[in-house]
Amino acid sequence: MLVALAAKRRGAAYAEARSLIASSESNYEIPLMRPLLPTLDATAKYFREIDERRWYSNFGALETRLEKTLAGHFGMPEQNAALVANGTTALSAALLAAGAKPGTRCLLPSWTFVASAAAVRAANLVPHFIDVAPDSWEIDPNHLRKRADLDGVGAVMVVSPFGSPVDTRAWDNFWSETGIPVIIDAAASFDTVASVAQSFPGRSPVMISLHATKAFGIGEGGLVLSTLEDVIQRVRRVCNFGIWQGPESEILGYNGKLSEYHAAIGLAALDEWPHRRAALQSRTQRYVVELERLTGVTMLPRYGDGWVSTYCTVRLPANARDVAARMSSMRIETRRWWQKGVSAQAAYRDAPHDDLPVTAELAEHVLSLPFFHDMSDEQIVRVIDCLVEALS
Numbered sequence: 001m002l003v004a005l006a007a008k009r010r011g012a013a014y015a016e017a018r019s020l021i022a023s024s025e026s027n028y029e030i031p032l033m034r035p036l037l038p039t040l041d042a043t044a045k046y047f048r049e050i051d052e053r054r055w056y057s058n059f060g061a062l063e064t065r066l067e068k069t070l071a072g073h074f075g076m077p078e079q080n081a082a083l084v085a086n087g088t089t090a091l092s093a094a095l096l097a098a099g100a101k102p103g104t105r106c107l108l109p110s111w112t113f114v115a116s117a118a119a120v121r122a123a124n125l126v127p128h129f130i131d132v133a134p135d136s137w138e139i140d141p142n143h144l145r146k147r148a149d150l151d152g153v154g155a156v157m158v159v160s161p162f163g164s165p166v167d168t169r170a171w172d173n174f175w176s177e178t179g180i181p182v183i184i185d186a187a188a189s190f191d192t193v194a195s196v197a198q199s200f201p202g203r204s205p206v207m208i209s210l211h212a213t214k215a216f217g218i219g220e221g222g223l224v225l226s227t228l229e230d231v232i233q234r235v236r237r238v239c240n241f242g243i244w245q246g247p248e249s250e251i252l253g254y255n256g257k258l259s260e261y262h263a264a265i266g267l268a269a270l271d272e273w274p275h276r277r278a279a280l281q282s283r284t285q286r287y288v289v290e291l292e293r294l295t296g297v298t299m300l301p302r303y304g305d306g307w308v309s310t311y312c313t314v315r316l317p318a319n320a321r322d323v324a325a326r327m328s329s330m331r332i333e334t335r336r337w338w339q340k341g342v343s344a345q346a347a348y349r350d351a352p353h354d355d356l357p358v359t360a361e362l363a364e365h366v367l368s369l370p371f372f373h374d375m376s377d378e379q380i381v382r383v384i385d386c387l388v389e390a391l392s
């Protein structure tokens with residue numbers, strides 16, 4: 001009886017989730033995102049390799065090839081790149097690998113997606129939320145240096161907002177000066193990390209998400225890059241149950257390995273990347289031109305400045321929640337991705353935090369507009385026309 005009831009409830013929850021998806025598919029004239037991963041045809045030759053080899057996970061040939069090719073894409077040798085199951089796992093593995101002491105505090109922005117904080121807790125650190133700078137929407141190493149409480153800090157997690165560049169050298173210097181390991185959550189920065197010199201990976205491990213919604217999407221996946229080979233080696237070990245040379249677990253670890261199937265999609269996505277990047281760049285430039293006709297609307301810091309992502313995020317001169325509701329009534333889907341910041345979310349309300357005035361201001365005014373690589377010019381113009389109306 002109880003089992004039947006639970007199954008019924010599960011069924012109802014599933015039906016509700018499906019109907020939400022169906023309504024978002026059908027109700028919006030322009031959806032927020034339309035991810036498109038490599039098709040069956042594009043991936044077939046790689047899947048055939050898996051069939052022939054009968055090797056499906058655990059550092060297989062495709063995973064190794066993808067890792068090496070991606071390392072090269074970022075101008076690094078293969079020892080400097082580790083592919084893992086997803087971005088969140090990659091972040092917690094990077095924290096452990098960089099030497100963040102369990103039980104200590106990790107300073108990170110509240111202005112991020114909840115995954116950043118989840119990874120901190122998964123690595124057994126205490127998230128302590130701090131504010132971002134108003135001009136970059138990122139935490140600032142010069143502010144951090146002045147803190148009186150750095151003694152009990154075991155790590156710093158920097159977050160790139162929606163693909164905007166992070167100054168990796170400045171953070172490497174912070175690590176050297178203070179001895180506090182830094183890791184960089186650059187989830188949406190696949191292209192930024194390769195294209196913007198200031199964001200090229202240094203010592204501080206950089207995490208890039210390969211989730212389906214990201215510029216280089218493979219379904220689920222995460223990449224860690226660092227010039228410190230031993231850190232990358234430890235990321236691999238953490239994501240293999242702590243096991244490396246021998247049969248026994250040597251350090252704390254779990255299963256964070258990337259399967260051959262995801263690697264197959266990744267190799268096909270690499271074949272398509274030049275095309276995909278050009279399309280994303282053309283859509284970004286069109287948005288930049290259209291957004292210039294709006295007064296009071298500013299773009300994400302350094303948006304369109306030589307890098308691409310799958311987001312078009314703006315700061316509005318009005319309440320973003322109200323504008324989102326008006327856009328929705330015009331059948332344009334938008335999203336306040338980071339809500340009020342992570343520290344305001346139920347699961348993290350008990351975590352220590354600073355005063356967060358900039359985060360509160362961004363939470364009130366920032367909105368992401370529809371963006372996908374095959375958006376037409378007409379769709380972009382329509383989004384902007386609706387935004388003008390919603391703001392008036």
Ligand SMILES: Cc1ncc(COP(=O)(O)O)c(C=O)c1O
Pocket residue numbers: 086087088089112113115116159185187188209210211221222
């Ligand atoms: C800022 C940020 N960090 C971490 C993640 C987690 O990445 P993944 O979904 O690959 O676990 C995301 C995902 O969107 C993100 O936006």
